Amino acid sequence: MKLSKFSLLLVLGLFFSIFMVACSNNENTSAGNDESNEAVEESSDVEQVFNLTETDIIPTMDSSLATDLLAFQALSNTTEGLYRLGENAEIVDGIATEHEVSEDALTWTFTLREDAVWSNGEPVTAHDFVYAWQRALDPATGSEYGPYMMGGVLKNATAVSTGDKPVDSLGVKAEGDYTLVVTLEKPIPYFESLTTFGTYYPLNQKFVEEQGDAYATSSDALLSNGPFKLTDWESTSQSWTFEKNEDYWDAEAVTLEKLTYDVVKDPQVGVDLYDKGELDRTDLSSDIVDVYSANEDYEVTLGTGVYYLKMNQTTSDALANKNIRKAISQAFNKQALVDEILNDGSIAAKGFVPKNFVSLPESGEDFREASGELSTFNAEAAKEFWQKGLEELGKDKVELEFLTSNSESSKNMGEFITNQLEENLEGLEVTLKQVPFEQSLALDDEMDYQLQLSSWFPDYLDPYTFLNLFITDGGNNKMGYSNPEYDELLAKTADELALKPVERYEAFLEAEKVLFEDAAIAPVYQSARAQLISPKMQGVINNTFGALYEYKWASVAE
Template sequence: MKKRNLLLLLAMSLVLSVFLAACGNKEKEEGTEKPADKGDDQATEQSKEEESGEPDAEQVLNLIESAAIPSVDSAIVEDAVGFNVLNNVNEGLYRLNLDNVAEPAMAAEEAEVSEDGLTYTFKLRDAKWSDGSEVTAHDFVFAWQRAIDPATGSPYGPFMMSGVIKNATAISEEKMDKSELGVVAEDDKTLVVTLERPVPYFLSLMSFGTFYPQKEEFVTEKGDAYATNSDNLLYNGPFILTEWDGTGDSWVYKKNEHYWDAENVKLDTINVDVVKDSATAVKLYNDGKKDRAGVSGDLALQYASHEEAVHQPETSVFYFKFNQERNGEKTPLANVNIRKAIAKAFEKNDLAEVVLANGSEPANFLVPKDFAYDENGTDFREISGEHLVYDAEEAKEYWQKGLEELGVTELELEILGGDTELSKKMDEYFKSQLEGNLEGLTIKLKEVPFAVRLELDGNQDYDIQVSGWGPDFQDPISFMDLFVTDGTNNLMSYSNPEYDALIESTKNELALDPAARYEAFAKAEKILLEEDAAIAPIYQRGLIQLHKPYFKGLAVHPFGADYSYKWAYISGKE
């Protein structure tokens, strides 16, 4: 079966069970891999049903990441690289398998669920931390309480737990103590979770990094040094992290001999280096120093038909975030006509086909194609249509109207982007397009490392930001929930009560009416894009990866963490 059809069936089953997806902050540097829908046959080369051969060589893998690790603290992680690392060195109650279905991991068996759907009881398997101590239910209680505690400053905890786990919202708003979170360790091996309301997607949520356990004694002992380097972490997943000093551009995964399923982990070592330049990455690959490398731009055109090229469609969507308030002052982007002008003033087809040239597609939407389907199997994109399509003449009209409303004849705005080769090329393209189509506009480019961009985004210290989102669950709300008023991922001072009400309705009164729920999402997307131009969609990403044929068993996930190396191995290497 093609993986595309598998995901379609999964998506429909989730919709039919009212798969309401909460979403976490997963803004990503362009170039940081966030695999999505595996619709392309080539992209399924690594699926378990097509694998062949047995491990027959030194089980050492050499990989590339395009950004350094900001954090591996499950309460703090908020980026693609961090979640990717976390997924491979730690493990929650459930884990996504090779078919992207959540199955028991730290849980010994499927959870027992109460008739009203509000109480989940998990029995933990016998599993150990990398120091040889037992993983217990108390480790989950501690970690979840820490993630929801306002003092921790977790970007994901409140977002993932609020409205889901009992009392999470009140705790995040400092109205209740973290000890009142609806999670209790009845004994060392029994964890009981109480929900605010029935949440059909809850078991899938249990595979997400924010819900991983942490050992209280270890975290407390390390204090501020916890998770600052690989020695100040404990691991309960397939691998342990080594040779990471907290800031460096390289790290190593080693097989975790204490892992409960270690006999099925074949790789001994994974060496990772941060390489921001695509040409350098490809050279390393061709020289046999790396086993997988992403290509883009001219290189993507050159390597698109290469025998080792894997075409990987994605569910990640990139867009401009328009910051309406900076340093306590309204910005020119608080003007809706200025936002609409910029949103419609750059040609997306050329960007996708010439600048990116990696299978990415122009996006006139927020919720991606080939991702979410209604109960009849209809793609959400067919229901919602397109918004903010490129139109230079219309953009000029909005621009002049906006300038008149602001009482100025020219504006200088800053675009915040990444410091990778591809990011810089995109930024130059945006500058050329926007300045060329909007008279009186000057664009300044601010290109910074990923960790710096996360900090600037968190402080809302930017004008326009090239941002992106990959879903944590297979449902429109994984994207739509980002922009509710005061949402933890909003960070641009956007607010529309009608939009908020529509999103809230999808979680409550429309929860059991899939058709009406999708219509509400469609109305909300139109408000966000067409009416308010709160963000400006740019493209839905595709990737071309050069992938050594002897590198087998890679699990590529369409939501949550990018990859699992648990089942990967080397076979047929000369």
């Protein structure tokens, strides 16, 4: 997920809260294991309520329209897809109990459980998935994530999304009420993980159409088929509650009775409420981390979001020069940035695919470790590349504009990087352009920038979710980068190597090296989240992608 595709609220709170995470909290227990069951038994006499916050209102509860972390978290609480994410990104049963894959890996046949119902009592059927997936691709719906998550995956998805084919030509059909047959455009090694994502959730067609424009605008205009029901909510609500869904097919596994949420934008207010015992978890901003880092409830979780400098080769002849780009990528001290500016456990990024995200199929080695340090701070090397680039350009100085949002944290980041670049690259003058985030999105879409701080959070469990950003003319490229060798390697991972996992990951490793040999981007840091977490919170799973947290198996324990 590209952060710039999310709501303004998430970026304005960029360093304060909400980041995707790559590993589970050490105190969490895994779904369904003996420890978890014991915790449930021990906590049976405890009030099973988590009191939590978000940085702003839920922007939408329509799974076809959701694009941001707040919406996907809320949808994950209330809705169940074919599968769910369990501990350590393990895919566990949801509405589907099993599936079969054809020999050519193009046809997936899912068997659905017959005991799943919507909160209005109607059964959850294969028809609900067909309707939801068609709706997400119907141009009339205006979904952003439907075409993105399903295009090139489901057969005819792209043609449906552009209106070139009817929605009923999409590669999904119901064979009876409890068999869903999905036809893919090509083999997709990560398709099973896609089925856990919010865009692939089912919808009750009769209910959605009866609600019309009011659908998903209030609790009364929603249905749930997941662990919780959203109550006391309207589209502008500053507080809301998730209550246990007694009609959920696996309700016996759900211990929590409620999750209450209030909008709290100021991290210090969150800390004050936590100290009063009114919150069970709160995010810490960089300026108050040191005050609470010795607190016994202090925890840091490394995430999978990666922040990087985009260098637009179409608006600057200097950035079109590889030596200039190499100079910039090595001219700022990333370790100092994460230590002094972020101060939240984030780590310096030395590649693009993050640490603790995926492992090589055969050896089990972490992808980041296997790929190595491809971009590091080296002021002396940066100066050498800089001089080579200036000579090739026939210049002795370069002026660049650096686009950031105007939030306080973005300003601090922009000023730090600007000072480092100007200090280490003689003849470089950087002008900071700080604009409201909404404006920065428009400038990015129009490719009207030179340098820009960008980010990416994964949508599924595969290196392709990161590396496909830089395919020539790709929808998320938006910086004029093009390398036929890189394109060919990515194409192979999606086609001829799709069913050859070892060779496929070798191609990913090679592609990432090509990306950094070209210095196409300059990685900055891999995000983390610093928090105060009550020890009463047990069994909360930190997801690798999609919704931040899984609460199905969570409980309150003294």
